[in-house]
Amino acid sequence: MALNKIFRAVIMGPPGSGKGTVSARITKTFGLKHISSGDILRANINAKTELGLLTKSCIDQGQLVPDDVMSRLILSDLRGLDSWLLDGFPRTVSQADALDEACSVDTVINLNVPFQTIKQRLTSRWTHLPSGRVYNTDFNPPKVPGFDDVTGEPLVQRDDDTPETVTRRLKAYETQTEPVLEYYRSKGVLQTFSGTETNKIWPHVEVFLHRKLSFVKEQVA
Ligand code: G5P
Ligand code: MG
Numbered sequence: 001m002a003l004n005k006i007f008r009a010v011i012m013g014p015p016g017s018g019k020g021t022v023s024a025r026i027t028k029t030f031g032l033k034h035i036s037s038g039d040i041l042r043a044n045i046n047a048k049t050e051l052g053l054l055t056k057s058c059i060d061q062g063q064l065v066p067d068d069v070m071s072r073l074i075l076s077d078l079r080g081l082d083s084w085l086l087d088g089f090p091r092t093v094s095q096a097d098a099l100d101e102a103c104s105v106d107t108v109i110n111l112n113v114p115f116q117t118i119k120q121r122l123t124s125r126w127t128h129l130p131s132g133r134v135y136n137t138d139f140n141p142p143k144v145p146g147f148d149d150v151t152g153e154p155l156v157q158r159d160d161d162t163p164e165t166v167t168r169r170l171k172a173y174e175t176q177t178e179p180v181l182e183y184y185r186s187k188g189v190l191q192t193f194s195g196t197e198t199n200k201i202w203p204h205v206e207v208f209l210h211r212k213l214s215f216v217k218e219q220v221a
Pocket of ligand 2: 020
């Protein structure tokens, strides 16, 4: 489906809920540009930039990077883009306010996956750092174990995917990110999808976005 109008979406959900996995499907099906705050931070850490050096310890400890750093980073990335799918930002009410001041959001997709399901997934996740592509030894294993399907480059396990850090990330989600759901609910743009399997959640997201995009098209016409 070619996107010929402005459409701005946010995808939310706890760590490991499948935001990256569902975003890849949205990008493939609807052509929305995927902007993942975590992927951008990890690319900076990998390249040892100033931002990477500044944020690495926060991420490794399962804490959030300060709001002003994140808002500046992501809002500058959005400049010049009409349509996008934001993954991992906003993560606090202060970040949601900063985004709201810069532009409006058409829809917020919330993946509501139980914490117990998530913990098992993250310890068996393998990531291709340059692209952000994710694999899972149970759910979607790479064709050749340990290597990216597209580039053949090695996969790594994220430093923040240890059981202790995952627990801290879930806590940060509960205290700092869950209030953002209420923020968007009160604006009438929040759409929640609940379940334990991405393959069962995805068809509902797909139908929802098809409807939403046809509606935006009619408004534009
Ligand atoms: P990130 O990178 O944004 P999180 O913690 O929000 O990290 P994460 O871990 O990237 O989210 P996800 O994208 O929601 O998870 O999930 P995913 O990668 O698609 O799926 C997880 C695993 O489950 C994969 O292995 C996938 O293959 C598998 N899977 C998917 N579906 C299924 C299924 O149905 N069944 C099974 N068995 N497996 C499945 O942020 C990282 C850090 O960066 C900082 C913070 O420190 C954060 O902790 N940060 C920010 N700090 C402040 N403000 C911000 N805005 C920040 N953004 C990032
Ligand atoms: Mg992710």
